[in-house]
Amino acid sequence: MVVDTTYYDLLGVTTDAKSIDIKKAYRKKSVKEHPDKNPDDPLATERFQAISEAYQVLSSEELRTKYDKFGKEEAMPQNGFEDAGEQFAAIFGGEAFSSYIGELTLLKNIQKTQELSEEDERAKEQEANEKANKESNASSTVEHGNNSTVQNSDVDNRGKKLTANEETVSSEPKKKGKLEEFEEQQMLDKEKSIEELSRTLSDRLSILTESSYDDACKESFDRKFEEEANMLKMESFGLDILHTIGDVYCEKANIFLKSQYLWGIGGFYHSVKAKGGLVMDTVRTVSAALDAQSTMSALEKLKENANSDEPLKDENGNVIEKPTVEELTQLEQLLMGKVLSAAWFGSKFEIMSTLRSVCDKVLEDETVDVTTRIRRAEALKRLGKVFRKAYRTKIEQEDAQVFEELVAEASKKSHKHHSSSTAKKQ
Known part of the structure; x- marks a missing residue:
């Protein structure tokens, strides 16, 4: 018997x-109650946090068992509840793919990189x-010494010592x-991650390669x-x-298999084609990031104009209406979608980079014979097709998940906005 049904009621499940x-119930509820979807509701954040706590408990077999028997007090996570926003963002990609792609660190480390870069700059300035x-x-000491002929010899010695010290410092390895x-x-x-992922992939493929x-x-x-x-x-x-x-699996399998025949010409062709695809992936990633940055700049400018006491004027100096709260809210939602879109392209870029390294390690493993490697490539291709x-x-x-909906929504609005802008110019 369950002593407390609060968490189940919050998610709307039995x-x-x-x-x-x-998990499905959490997804639906988190979409509905997300603060960005309810900007005018002061209680939205509180409900969103409650839903997150309910999911954190009920998604854990151990915590759910404790909750069912003893209630909330005995079902607290050991390190406390995660922030709702962090919990929500952690679902991006899910942990279910970790044995295929490892941990995605590109986006997570952007802020850390920025912080350390600023720390290093401050250290350099100091x-x-x-x-x-x-x-x-040192200059003051030398000038003082020049005023006395008796101290000239000492000054020369100090100068030599100073030069020697400078040489010692310069010869030390740079910190x-x-x-x-x-x-x-x-x-x-x-x-280390690629090494572990390679072993896992080899084990997966061995289900077929080491069978009849x-x-x-x-x-x-x-x-x-x-x-x-x-x-x-x-x-x-x-x-x-x-x-x-x-x-990526099909791409890498094809490159390897083609390289085994026709003097490797087929493999070379697929390799060149793959590099062309990598260039396009890079372009898409950078474009998505720049698009999000552009929207962010536009939003900041609109907010500045809305909060200014000065009248807002167009290029010709005519007074125009300031942006409304609704317009700012719409742009904020658009920005969120574009940021998520950029995040997805960045994550996809990292996923593909990791997968290519893992596949290369598995298919170029010289500890096994060529026949085994060919079988691995064939199995990899089958898995890729599935x-x-x-x-x-x-x-x-x-x-x-909400992320996909927001990105799709942002893409639609961006397309409509672009079409509208084009029409006005024409």
Whole structure:
């Protein structure tokens, strides 16, 4: 018997709800109660936090058991509840894909990189000021010494000592900044992650490569990962991530397999084609980021104009109406969508980079013979095709995460805004 149903009531599920139903309910409720969707409701943040706490408890088998038996007080996470916004953002991509793509760190480290860069700049300024003060003091000492002929010899000696000290300092290895140390650690962590992901992928492929490798085994392999894809596709951006994984797997498998035949000409062609795709991915990522930055600048300017006591004028000096609260709210929602769109493109770029490194490690593994590597490539291609074919039904699409809805909404508004602007210019 469940002693408290508050968390179940918050999510609108029964006490015997399955974990997948709890996740779906959380998604729907979090979309409905997200503060950005309810800018005029002062209680929206409070409800959003309550929904987040309910999900954090009910999504954990251990905490849910404690909650059912003893209630809220005994079901607190060991380190306390996560902030609702952080919990919400953590679903981006979901942990379900971690064994395929590892931890996404690109976006997470942007702020950390900025903070460390600023710290290093302050440290450099402080060091420069201290050096300037030392040089100033040394200069004063030398000038004072020049006033006495008796002290000339001592001044020369001090000058020599000063020069010797400067040479000693310059010969010492340059101290690393915090940002440089952080970036080196990130590289080491990435290498370790790729090593682990490579072992995991090899194990997945071995289900087929180390079997009797007949048609029945191949069909069984496909069915196994079709079932897995059906679970993964419902994660936030799950379908996009599945298709991205599928594309990279097929791309890398084709390059390897073609390189084994026709003197590698086919593999070279696919490799060049893949590099062309990488350039386009880079362009899309940068474009999305610039689009979000442009919208952010426009929003800041509008807010500044709205809060200014001075009348707002157009290019010709005519007084025009200031932006309304509704217009600012609409632009804020548009900005959120564009920021999420940029975040997705950045995450996708990181995912593809990681996957390519992992595939290379698996397919170029010289500890196994060529026949095994060819089988690995063939199995990788099969797995890629399975993930490529994954799709959502209409009902499943309606359960898609808020991030996808906001990005789609932002894309539509951006397109309409662009069309409207073009029409006005014409």
